[in-house]
Amino acid sequence: MRVSLSDLVLSIADNKQMLGLRYAEWATRAPSLEADIAAAAMGLDDLGHSRVLYGCLEPLGADPRGLERESDPASLRALPYFDEPWTEWAQFVAANAVLDTAFTVMIEACVNGEVEVLQHRLRKMLLEERYHFLHGRSWLKSGIDAEPLNRAWTEAIEWFGPPDGEVAELHRDGKLSMGPRELLARLEERLESKAPNARVDWKGWDPLRRRSRPGAIDEQTFGMLRGLEEKKFAATKEA
């Protein structure tokens, strides 16, 4: 299967959209009032970033979004980490520190690559993401459970892709300034820690969804993305 730069940008967009929604779910449940506000603000940022990324698909020449996205949640390209709402603050912190930074590192690779539309439109995201990074790193330093942290690292490694995959090819072509190895090194450098030794079975890896595990986002979240949740509250003609 041939995976294009548009497919990669759509994956960033879908992941940012889900990250924003999951952040927003914690806007009244975080450990402090300041963290509540930060969760809401970061959620808005990432939802905005996803809109900008979706807007890049047409200029890139091939919008990979099909009609199946309206009916099949498994056609969305977010990571398994976002399939279900988070029940623990540690899941929030691991996503904030590791996955959000992994997406930022990929955006850096786009901004410093040779594709003009990505160079121009994604640059501002890096400024906003600085505060997500500070938030995630600080909470990470305070200590969280190992399980969500290891999971976030593993999914970040999977998301960067195999050493000889299309991200590596896009790097060789100059469209991305970093390949999978450089992306992981940059993520480790930013988080000042080493990734756990994760064994990824690339044979079972889905190059479009950039994940190995099957599954999809929960029904309620999928309904919300399609506007179905809002319709429940819409006035009927009889009313």
Added chain:
Amino acid sequence: MTIHYKRVSGDAVEYEVFARKTRAEPLHQVGSVVAPDDDLAMAYARATYDEERWCEMAIVRKEHVIELWQPGEI
């Protein structure tokens, strides 16, 4: 191991937040945040007070402000 988080950290420090909209005006205090370290305080200040288009924002640990006098002392 389960870690329990408290709504307010015992290690939290108070920071004053300053900002301005144009180069011509001076920085003025827009509020405060409570955080355990400078990184988180920056993230919280930006999240909490970003509703305006500030051209500059800065934070200062409240304990680093040197008071000359307080209300009622003169």
